[in-house]
Amino acid sequence: MTPFSYRCTDCGRTYSRDEVRYLCPECGKSYRPGIPLTGVLEAVFDYDAIGAAFDQARPDWNLFCPVETAFHPPLPVGNTPMARVDRLAAELGLGELWVKNDGLNPSGSLKDRASFLVAAEARRLGIDLIVAASTGNAASALAAVCASAGLKALIFVPEKAPKAKLVQMVLYGATVVPVKGTYDDAFRLSLEYTEKRGGLNRNTAYHPLTIEGKKTAGLEIWAQAGFRVPDAIFVSVGDGVIIGGVHKAFVDLRRAGLIDRLPRLIGVQAESSDAIHRYVETGVYADAANPTTRADSISVTCPSNAHGARRAVQESGGLTLTVTDDEILSAQAALAARTGIFTEPAGATAYAGLVKLQAGAKALPSGARAVILATGNGLKDVEAPLSRISIPPAIEPRLESLPR
Amino acid sequence: MTPFSYRCTDCGRTYSRDEVRYLCPECGKSYRPGIPLTGVLEAVFDYDAIGAAFDQARPDWNLFCPVETAFHPPLPVGNTPMARVDRLAAELGLGELWVKNDGLNPSGSLKDRASFLVAAEARRLGIDLIVAASTGNAASALAAVCASAGLKALIFVPEKAPKAKLVQMVLYGATVVPVKGTYDDAFRLSLEYTEKRGGLNRNTAYHPLTIEGKKTAGLEIWAQAGFRVPDAIFVSVGDGVIIGGVHKAFVDLRRAGLIDRLPRLIGVQAESSDAIHRYVETGVYADAANPTTRADSISVTCPSNAHGARRAVQESGGLTLTVTDDEILSAQAALAARTGIFTEPAGATAYAGLVKLQAGAKALPSGARAVILATGNGLKDVEAPLSRISIPPAIEPRLESLPR
Numbered sequence: 001m002t003p004f005s006y007r008c009t010d011c012g013r014t015y016s017r018d019e020v021r022y023l024c025p026e027c028g029k030s031y032r033p034g035i036p037l038t039g040v041l042e043a044v045f046d047y048d049a050i051g052a053a054f055d056q057a058r059p060d061w062n063l064f065c066p067v068e069t070a071f072h073p074p075l076p077v078g079n080t081p082m083a084r085v086d087r088l089a090a091e092l093g094l095g096e097l098w099v100k101n102d103g104l105n106p107s108g109s110l111k112d113r114a115s116f117l118v119a120a121e122a123r124r125l126g127i128d129l130i131v132a133a134s135t136g137n138a139a140s141a142l143a144a145v146c147a148s149a150g151l152k153a154l155i156f157v158p159e160k161a162p163k164a165k166l167v168q169m170v171l172y173g174a175t176v177v178p179v180k181g182t183y184d185d186a187f188r189l190s191l192e193y194t195e196k197r198g199g200l201n202r203n204t205a206y207h208p209l210t211i212e213g214k215k216t217a218g219l220e221i222w223a224q225a226g227f228r229v230p231d232a233i234f235v236s237v238g239d240g241v242i243i244g245g246v247h248k249a250f251v252d253l254r255r256a257g258l259i260d261r262l263p264r265l266i267g268v269q270a271e272s273s274d275a276i277h278r279y280v281e282t283g284v285y286a287d288a289a290n291p292t293t294r295a296d297s298i299s300v301t302c303p304s305n306a307h308g309a310r311r312a313v314q315e316s317g318g319l320t321l322t323v324t325d326d327e328i329l330s331a332q333a334a335l336a337a338r339t340g341i342f343t344e345p346a347g348a349t350a351y352a353g354l355v356k357l358q359a360g361a362k363a364l365p366s367g368a369r370a371v372i373l374a375t376g377n378g379l380k381d382v383e384a385p386l387s388r389i390s391i392p393p394a395i396e397p398r399l400e401s402l403p404r
Numbered sequence: 405m406t407p408f409s410y411r412c413t414d415c416g417r418t419y420s421r422d423e424v425r426y427l428c429p430e431c432g433k434s435y436r437p438g439i440p441l442t443g444v445l446e447a448v449f450d451y452d453a454i455g456a457a458f459d460q461a462r463p464d465w466n467l468f469c470p471v472e473t474a475f476h477p478p479l480p481v482g483n484t485p486m487a488r489v490d491r492l493a494a495e496l497g498l499g500e501l502w503v504k505n506d507g508l509n510p511s512g513s514l515k516d517r518a519s520f521l522v523a524a525e526a527r528r529l530g531i532d533l534i535v536a537a538s539t540g541n542a543a544s545a546l547a548a549v550c551a552s553a554g555l556k557a558l559i560f561v562p563e564k565a566p567k568a569k570l571v572q573m574v575l576y577g578a579t580v581v582p583v584k585g586t587y588d589d590a591f592r593l594s595l596e597y598t599e600k601r602g603g604l605n606r607n608t609a610y611h612p613l614t615i616e617g618k619k620t621a622g623l624e625i626w627a628q629a630g631f632r633v634p635d636a637i638f639v640s641v642g643d644g645v646i647i648g649g650v651h652k653a654f655v656d657l658r659r660a661g662l663i664d665r666l667p668r669l670i671g672v673q674a675e676s677s678d679a680i681h682r683y684v685e686t687g688v689y690a691d692a693a694n695p696t697t698r699a700d701s702i703s704v705t706c707p708s709n710a711h712g713a714r715r716a717v718q719e720s721g722g723l724t725l726t727v728t729d730d731e732i733l734s735a736q737a738a739l740a741a742r743t744g745i746f747t748e749p750a751g752a753t754a755y756a757g758l759v760k761l762q763a764g765a766k767a768l769p770s771g772a773r774a775v776i777l778a779t780g781n782g783l784k785d786v787e788a789p790l791s792r793i794s795i796p797p798a799i800e801p802r803l804e805s806l807p808r
Contacts, residue, residue: 075744076485081510083479087554104508106485106744108783148744150491159798167786170793173741177806178798185801192803337577340479340510340552379512379783382571389574394563394582397589399596402581 001068002049006041006208009308014044017066022206033188036285036306041208042248051256056227061219064252066212067120075148077116078216080104082224082371085339092358095367098230099341099351100221103377107168109297109344110242110375111141114213115202119145121209122200128152129199133183133190135161137297137376142202143172154199156186184301204241205305211245218249221371222259230263231368236349236375237267237320238298240276240309246373247312263371265318267309268353270328273299276309277320294325294384297346297376319362323352329388331355332378342378350374405472406453410445410612413712418448421470426610437592440689440710445612446652455660460631465623468656470616471524479552481520482620484508486628486775489743496762499771502634503745503755504625507781511572513701513748514621514646514779515545519606521617523549526604532556533603537587537594539565541701541780546606547576558603560590588705608645609709615649622653625775626663634667635772640753640779641671641724642702644680644713650777651716667775669722671713672757674732677703680713681724698729698788701750701780723766727756733792735759736782746782754778 006015008024015024020041023031027039043066050063062069082100089097102110115130115138122130132142133156146153153174157166158181170176179186187203194201204210222229229250235243243265253259269277270293279285285306291299303309313320323331328345331352336342343351350372357363364370378385395401410419412428419428424445427435431443447470454467466473486504493501506514519534519542526534536546537560550557557578561570562585574580583590591607598605608614626633633654639647647669657663673681674697683689689710695703707713717724727735732749735756740746747755754776761767768774782789799805 073744074489075487076505079485081480081483083552085478085552101480101510104510106505106508107746108781144740144744144746146744147741148487148489163793163795164786164790166795167790167793168740168746168782170795171737171740171746171782171789172744176795178795179801180798181801189801189803189806193806196803197808333575336548336572336575337551340477340548340550340576342511342548342572342575377512377781377783378572378575379781382568385575386568386571389567389571391567391570391574391580391582394584397583397585397593399593399600402593402597404601 001065002045002063004043004045004066007044009040009042010038022201033191034184034302036302037205037304040205040305040308043208043212045252047255051258054256054258059223061216064215064219066209067117067124071120071123073116073119073145073149075106075145077105077112078220082221083339083341088338092354093366094364094370096369098225098371099339100217100371100373101341102217102373102375103343103347107140107144108377108380109137109141110214110217111137112145113216114204114210115141115145117209117213118200118202118207119149119151122151123149125200127200129154130202131190131194131199132202133187135165135183138204140168143169143174146174147172154193156190158183158186204239205308210241211248214242214245215249215252217373218246222249222253225369225371229259229261230371232264232266232364232370234266234268234350234354234370234372236298236346237269237276237309238273238300238346239303240305242375243267243312244305244308247316262316265312265316266353266357267313267318267320268349269320269322270295270298270349271322271324274322275300276303276306277322279306280310280313280320295328295345295349297344298349321353321356323349323356327352327356329385332385333388336378341374343374344376344378344380345384347374347376405469406449406467408447408449408470411448413444413446414442426605437595438588438706440706441609441708444609444709444712447612447616449656451659455662458660458662463627465620468619468623470613471521471528475524475527477520477523477549477553479510479549481509481516482624486625487743487745492742496758497770498768498774500773502629502775503743504621504775504777505745506621506777506779507747507751511544511548512781512784513541513545514618515541516549517620518608518614518617519545519549521613522604522606522611523553523555525613526555527553529604531604533558534606535594535598535603536606537590539569539587541784542608544572547573547578550578551576558597560594562587562590608643609712614645615652618646618649619653619656621777622650626653626657629773629775633663633665634775636668636670636768636774638670638672638754638758638774638776640702640750641673641680641713642677642704642750643707644709646779647671647716648709648712651720666720669716669720670757670761671717671722671724672753673724673726674699674702674753675726675728678726679704680707680710681726683710684714684717684724699732699749699753701748702753725757725760727753727760731756731760733789736789737792740782745778747778748780748782748784749788751778751780
């Protein structure tokens with residue numbers, strides 16, 4: 001841990017970590033559920049201290065961490081493998097290509113990183129309950145980390161959430177409360193709960209340490225690519241917090257003097273869940289009208305971190321694009337068959353974006369070094385690819401039955 | 405890689421690695437599909453060389469590896485996290501308890517380790533096809549590693565295998581051939597295929613490097629426990645190859661002079677799939693009459709490595725025991741809720757065995773240091789726990805609807 005303060009990404013005011021908890025007290029006033037967050041806080045560290053202490057031979061990521069290690073849960077999170085995939089790089093006209101496989105976190109997604117840090121913060125504050133609204137990866141991640149840390153997890157889910165999606169969080173011992181209505185109703189109730197009854201709210205970007213947690217994926221990418229900044233990192237985008245976290249990693253590294261440029265962040269959205277893409281392209285924010293994508297982890301009407309995601313893309317000289325569900329599911333199968341990495345549809349969305357980009361006018365130049373961030377495990381949702389595979393009819397158990 | 409030769413575990417004859425491929429040419433003669441393997445080969449290394457070169461500060465596991473790194477597939481396998489779970493240790497009257505989470509391998513199970521090494525061997529031999537019979541983790545592991553290595557995978561499955569079990573291997577690009585009849589018919593056909601048409605056969609223990617691959621889990625356990633030998637390691641047992649591989653790790657470490665004792669291996673079987681348990685207890689081998697356990701990864705009629713598993717238990721001063729399916733599914737939920745680790749039923753079987761052992765006369769003494777090997781990811785089979793969880797009815801989206 002290195003000393004830090006919070007700075008509002010809208011007004012620039014700074015606060016000590018014990019003065020504020022979720023949003024900037026000024027800018028957050030204009031926030032109401034149903035619009036992208038305003039007054040999101042950013043952790044600003046003593047970067048001279050980080051730069052002086054960091055040693056590539058023994059990288060200590062805790063230097064970049066805003067919570068003391070004594071409070072960290074005992075569940076190992078992160079440090080996921082990054083595979084170098086040379087055949088795929090050659091196919092796509094790239095110099096180097098890597099796949100960061102964050103589906104190999106304990107609960108199966110990158111979101112474990114955010115929950116880990118929020119759970120550490122809860123322990124620091126002496127709070128024994130963490131509250132969230134989610135039906136998916138964030139809730140399972142919260143439940144897993146709370147189980148490990150001996151904390152209680154309270155999760156509000158919309159009543160229509162399929163039971164199979166809830167298996168993980170229930171097994172991890174979370175209290176799951178189905179709420180009549182939509183996800184937005186569950187979300188509002190979770191905010192009301194922590195305001196009036198207590199507990200720490202883990203909703204994404206609302207608690208600033210979710211971005212800091214996700215940042216660790218970016219730090220590892222830098223190290224695993226040989227302590228070199230990739231030319232481009234492809235990130236699937238739903239609420240915009242993961243791309244914000246990856247960006248923050250490289251911002252922190254640059255502020256600490258450890259790198260001298262940022263990787264271009266390429267945000268890839270599903271066609272029907274494209275609020276951030278349109279915001280980046282037009283400068284005008286509007287909700288996604290009707291997100292129907294099969295990539296449920298990035299199916300979002302109103303992305304909580306829309307403003308932060310747009311900044312991340314613009315500051316890094318990146319871009320956004322959209323892909324169809326057909327492109328996503330094809331990319332999922334192609335990535336598995338070429339690399340041995342089975343990622344959920346949302347994770348494959350990043351690869352679908354790379355394929356699409358390389359086929360068009362904005363293709364990365366040959367020799368470029370790129371990273372695909374695979375955010376979740378394919379085992380999270382075997383139904384998605386199931387409809388697209390076919391199994392041949394059974395043969396008699398004799399070698400002659402098998403064509404050569 | 406360190407030079408090694410193969411030694412038959414039955415007759416003790418030794419061979420160079422290019423003289424033999426699967427079983428001891430003499431003892432293997434008495435093998436026929438449907439009985440435990442005879443003539444299983446063991447890799448015997450130049451242990452002086454390993455002992456001289458190994459450095460705890462920079463552990464190089466390739467010293468223990470029988471295939472040159474130049475042939476290794478580009479998919480990172482192994483190096484899975486091991487969580488220290490102090491609260492659970494205290495509950496069970498142990499000094500230290502660790503959970504080695506091998507479900508965080510790329511295809512979701514420990515079997516990636518075996519497939520990785522067999523794929524490396526295929527590349528060394530210039531063979532571009534690997535063949536296996538399996539419906540489960542071994543086949544998915546083979547398909548994943550072959551996808552990464554640019555090799556073909558041919559997998560024979562019984563015709564009744566559920567399609568959901570085949571999703572992973574099909575996505576990874578394997579050729580999946582359903583075979584009319586039972587698993588035994590598929591197994592026989594896979595042997596016939598490699599005998600008459602070629603390819604490398606990856607069936608477990610039949611190819612000796614499957615045990616060497618699984619060995620790496622044991623090496624990592626030693627390192628992650630602080631380069632100390634645990635008092636006991638709990639391993640779920642189906643065909644007996646994983647327990648054989650873990651045993652081989654510590655045998656190799658002892659032969660290299662790096663440790664001076666073996667951990668006790670505690671083999672845990674499902675009650676209906678208990679052939680190895682009975683073999684250890686009585687000295688007489690007989691098939692499991694009717695394996696019906698929900699822990700499908702350890703549901704085995706005739707364990708291929710029955711002889712090797714019995715030796716591993718006996719040489720290590722360990723023991724075997726059985727648990728019921730109810731105990732397994734309870735253990736799966738309890739482990740998830742206490743540690744944040746969600747392992748498939750077969751993985752939780754090891755923990756169920758620990759719970760049962762600690763409640764009886766053969767309990768490990770207080771202060772003992774134990775490891776649970778969680779062999780597969782819980783996401784492999786969400787149906788298993790689904791029937792045991794209940795979700796409360798939905799509430800109105802108002803705080804007052806929620807009891808305090």
